[in-house]
Amino acid sequence: xxxxxxxxxxxxxxxxxxxxxxxxxxxxxxxxxxxxxxxxxxxxxxxxxxxxxxxxxxxxxxxxxxxxxxxxxxxxxxxxxxxxxxxxxxxxxxxxxxxxxxxxxxxxxxxxxxxxxxxxxxxxxxxxxxxxxxxxxxxxxxxxxxxxxxxxxxxxxxxxxxxxxxxxxxxxxxxxxxxxxxxxxxxxxxxxxxxxxxxxxxxxxxxxxxxxxxxxxxxxxxxxxxxxxxxxxxxxxxxxxxxxxxxxxxxxx
Amino acid sequence: xxxxxxxxxxxxxxxxxxxxxxxxxxxxxxxxxxxxxxxxxxxxxxxxxxxxxxxxxxxxxxxxxxxxxxxxxxxxxxxxxxxxxxxxxxxxxxxxxxxxxxxxxxxxxxxxxxxxxxxxxxxxxxxxxxxxxxxxxxxxxxxxxxxxxxxxxxxxxxxxxxxxxxxxxxxxxxxxxxxxxxxxxxxxxxxxxxxxxxxxxxxxxxxxxxxxxxxxxxxxxxxxxxxxxxxxx
Numbered sequence: 001x002x003x004x005x006x007x008x009x010x011x012x013x014x015x016x017x018x019x020x021x022x023x024x025x026x027x028x029x030x031x032x033x034x035x036x037x038x039x040x041x042x043x044x045x046x047x048x049x050x051x052x053x054x055x056x057x058x059x060x061x062x063x064x065x066x067x068x069x070x071x072x073x074x075x076x077x078x079x080x081x082x083x084x085x086x087x088x089x090x091x092x093x094x095x096x097x098x099x100x101x102x103x104x105x106x107x108x109x110x111x112x113x114x115x116x117x118x119x120x121x122x123x124x125x126x127x128x129x130x131x132x133x134x135x136x137x138x139x140x141x142x143x144x145x146x147x148x149x150x151x152x153x154x155x156x157x158x159x160x161x162x163x164x165x166x167x168x169x170x171x172x173x174x175x176x177x178x179x180x181x182x183x184x185x186x187x188x189x190x191x192x193x194x195x196x197x198x199x200x201x202x203x204x205x206x207x208x209x210x211x212x213x214x215x216x217x218x219x220x221x222x223x224x225x226x227x228x229x230x231x232x233x234x235x236x237x238x239x240x241x242x243x244x245x246x247x248x249x250x251x252x253x
Numbered sequence: 254x255x256x257x258x259x260x261x262x263x264x265x266x267x268x269x270x271x272x273x274x275x276x277x278x279x280x281x282x283x284x285x286x287x288x289x290x291x292x293x294x295x296x297x298x299x300x301x302x303x304x305x306x307x308x309x310x311x312x313x314x315x316x317x318x319x320x321x322x323x324x325x326x327x328x329x330x331x332x333x334x335x336x337x338x339x340x341x342x343x344x345x346x347x348x349x350x351x352x353x354x355x356x357x358x359x360x361x362x363x364x365x366x367x368x369x370x371x372x373x374x375x376x377x378x379x380x381x382x383x384x385x386x387x388x389x390x391x392x393x394x395x396x397x398x399x400x401x402x403x404x405x406x407x408x409x410x411x412x413x414x415x416x417x418x419x420x421x422x423x424x425x426x427x428x429x430x431x432x433x434x435x436x437x438x439x440x441x442x443x444x445x446x447x448x449x450x451x452x453x454x455x456x457x458x459x460x461x462x463x464x465x466x467x468x469x470x471x472x473x474x475x476x477x478x479x480x481x482x483x484x485x486x
Contacts, residue, residue, distance in 0.1 A: 045292025045318035071292040071346050077393030096318050099353050106352030143320060 001120040004029055005153065005195045007130035009160045009187025011206055013057035014050055014093055014126065020057070021206035021228040022192060026089060027063055029122045029194075035088035039067040042103050043095030043128040046071040050093050063089075070107055084112050089122040092129030097148050098141040100128055110151055117153055127160045130192075134158040136181050138172050145171040147181050154195055157184030163210070164189040176215050183216035191225050204228050254304045254343075254376075260455035260477040261441055262304050268372050269310065269339040276370065282338040285325075286314040289353050290345030290378040293318040297343055305341070313337075317353055331362035339372045342379030347389050347398055350378050360401055367403050377410050380442075384408035386430055388421050395420035397430055404447055407433030412462065425464050432465035440474050453477050 006029060011022045027035055039054040041047060046069040058065035068083055069076070084090065090113065092100075104110045117123055123133060131137025132150045138159040139148040145168050150158075159172040168186075175181040185193055185200075191210040194202040203212050205225035214221045254262060269282025286301040288294060293316040305312045313325030315333065326333045334340055340363065342350075354360045367373050373383060381387035385402040388395045388409040395417050400408070409421035412435040424430040434442050434449065439456030442449055452461045454474040462469040 043318075045294070047292065047294075070349055071290075071294075073346065073393070074391040098356055099318055102352040102356030103349045106348050140320065143322075 001118070003117050003120065003153075003195075003197050004122045005117070005133050006122070006124040006192050007133060007154075007158060007185075007187065007195070008124070008126035008192040009130065009162055009210075009212065010094075010126055010164055010189030011192070012091075012126050013053050016190060016206060017053075019190070019206045022190065022204070023057060024061075025192075025204060025206075025228050026091065026122070026124045027061060029124070030088035031120075032088050034062045034064060035122075036064040036066070036086065037089040037091055038083065038087045039065070039091045039093065040125075040129070041067060041093045041095075042070055042109075043097060043100035044093055045095065045099070054091070054093075070103055070109070080107060080109055081112050081115075084109070084116050085119065085121070087116070087121055089124060090116060092123070092125030092132065094125075094127030094129055096141040097128035097131055097137060097139040097150075101132060101148075101150070114151065114153060123153075130160055130187070131158045133195075134184060136184070138168050138175070138181075140165070140168070147175055153198075155182070155198055157181040158193075159184070159186040159215075162186045162188045162212070173215060173220075177217055179217070183214070185212050185223075186215055187212040202226065254300050255439070255455060258439075258455050259304065261439075261453070264441075264453055264455075264477050265339060265341065265372070265374055266305070266309055268374075272338040272370065272372055276338065281309075281311055283311040283313070283336060284339040284341055285334060285337045286312070286341050286343065287334075287359075287375075287379075288314065288343040288345075289317055290347060290350035290382075291343055292345065292349070294345075301341070301343070310339075317357055317359075331358065331365075334359070334362050334366050335369065335371070337366070337371055339374060340366060342373070342375030342382060344375075344377030344379055346391050347378035347381045347387065347400070348391070350382060351398075351400070354382075364401065364403060373403070374441075380410050380436070381408050384433065386433075388417060388424060388430065390414070390417050390420070397424065404444055405431075407431050407464075409433070409435040409464075411438055412460070413437040422464055422469060426466055426468075428466065432463070434461065434472075435464055435469075436461040442472075451475065 041050045134150045134154045135152045136157040137148045188210040190207040191205040203223045203225040211225040212223045273279045273282040288297045291297045314323045316323040384400045384404045386407045387398045389398045407430045412418045437459045439459035440454045440461045443451035452472045452474040461472045
């Protein structure tokens with residue numbers, strides 16, 4: 001079973017109402033033609049606004065869209081584990097990484113998400129919902145950028161909103177240079193990193209000019225993104241796994 | 254914050270005024286709303302400011318999900334809480350509430366506020382959280398939850414709900430839960446230190462109970478309103 005994570009630096013329905021490319025791409029990552037996709041808005045405090053936008057964005061697509069609100073389980077009591085494990089895709093929204101992980105832990109949802117990943121459920125998310133899968137992240141939950149510990153499914157650190165919130169990047173670079181954070185990636189809004197198991201296999205973007213960088217103590221390497229929705233016809237009609245495999249091989253030479 | 258019934262809120266404000274008087278020689282109490290258990294829901298915060306307007310107190314609120322940390326806060330959240338006369342905790346998910354508080358160290362700040370004589374109040378999850386343990390039905394079947402433990406008893410709210418009341422009595426009778434206090438909607442338990450000193454109600458007939466292994470004992474509740482005057486024709 002291949003384990004899949006799509007980590008977005010920003011973008012998707014909560015940030016780009018005019019551009020559905022990243023959300024469309026998320027749906028292609030599941031094996032099922034009409035995947036079951038569940039939105040986890042924990043990091044925002046389960047705001048009605050985000051939940052409403054999710055259903056507006058995914059309600060009309062070829063998928064079964066639902067959301068899990070931990071703050072409203074009183075009104076809709078469900079088994080958290082059954083709900084998560086019956087999905088093809090989990091889509092984690094942005095907000096406070098600090099609060100989100102604290103809430104997941106008290107509900108045991110951290111362990112359930114790891115189980116879901118192991119079973120091949122696609123984990124996708126932006127901002128806090130992207131950094132949470134890595135060992136460490138750069139959060140602004142409490143104002144100024146500071147390091148935060150994630151679930152550690154993916155090795156290294158992630159910093160998000162590279163272009164949209166530029167104050168994160170210098171903090172990230174310095175933290176990596178000083179060894180406070182392990183090396184990792186900085187990702188733009190509208191760009192995303194696709195991991196199969198623990199390996200980065202593809203960088204994608206919904207807008208031109210957006211990408212990511214690998215940042216290590218020894219230096220930085222800019223990673224170019226494949227622009228979604230406008231790629232060569234050969235690639236867009238090719239099953240996504242094969243396309244990635246070819247790109248991966250090409251990248252390795 | 255009951256719709257159309259300000260009795261409990263007025264009671265909280267009068268307790269707050271007394272505290273403002275002895276602590277700071279002021280009349281207007283500082284009241285801070287902590288809506289964490291609702292995920293800092295905007296509509297709940299609006300309701301707080303309607304009920305606790307600046308006409309009757311110095312209101313503020315803490316939002317742990319927003320980068321601005323809330324409104325009326327010009328220092329860190331813990332220091333702000335320690336400057337209040339009343340800390341009003343809203344309802345919602347008690348499990349999420351305690352998880353987020355612990356992540357922010359607010360559990361310690363609230364215990365310190367309590368030791369300093371700041372009035373801690375709240376409804377539903379905002380009541381359960383102060384006790385050692387509680388029965389919460391928020392996640393489906395009523396189950397045991399560990400609270401902050403300022404009050405060394407168990408607690409159950411919305412006791413007019415028969416399922417909860419039965420679960421509360423049964424878990425205490427079985428020894429799974431220690432002895433404690435339960436309240437129906439509209440009834441409030443007032444503790445000074447760890448001693449229950451008053452039971453008040455915003456609705457006539459709203460009840461509270463002391464529950465131990467032997468069963469439940471009704472507690473005399475004081476109705477905060479004036480009884481309707483019988484008109485003589």
